[in-house]
Amino acid sequence: MAGLELNGPLNLTGQLTLSASGGKVLAGGFEVLVQLSAPGEPHHGTASPVILPPPPASPLDTGPNVWIISSFNQTVKIGTKPIVALGMVMQGQTPMWPGMVLPSQNNMQPTAVSVNGVPANVQNDQATIFPTGVPAPLGTSGQ
Numbered sequence: 001m002a003g004l005e006l007n008g009p010l011n012l013t014g015q016l017t018l019s020a021s022g023g024k025v026l027a028g029g030f031e032v033l034v035q036l037s038a039p040g041e042p043h044h045g046t047a048s049p050v051i052l053p054p055p056p057a058s059p060l061d062t063g064p065n066v067w068i069i070s071s072f073n074q075t076v077k078i079g080t081k082p083i084v085a086l087g088m089v090m091q092g093q094t095p096m097w098p099g100m101v102l103p104s105q106n107n108m109q110p111t112a113v114s115v116n117g118v119p120a121n122v123q124n125d126q127a128t129i130f131p132t133g134v135p136a137p138l139g140t141s142g143q
Helices: none
Strands: 002-006 010-012 016-018 022-027 065-071 076-078 087-091 097-101 113-115 125-129 134-138
Parallel strands (some): 002 022, 010 113, 016 076
Antiparallel strands (some): 097 125
């Protein structure tokens, strides 16, 4: 299977659709993260459960799965899925706990592959879940 490896400095802009001919799109050797629909598609990662409300009441949803449900970029895509360049996540068995994708730690300036000036998020970047502040490693690209 062929893939597409992007190496920076590179700034992707406008309406652009990338294709990897059955492989994966990489930025700096890491798979680029794409937006997914929760809970139907495989999740991007997991985080510690959100235990709300606190005991003695039972928690509303302690599911650890995390999905990137909205990328702040909607113009540059891999197939039909937007590349993540920051965005929002949801956690839970039935996604209910919001969070935010953090700036990329694995695709950094000055050699970053960027989307409209924002470094694209790649595999092993992180998100933060708002109710707990817990980091959520994003180990699966979703491609």
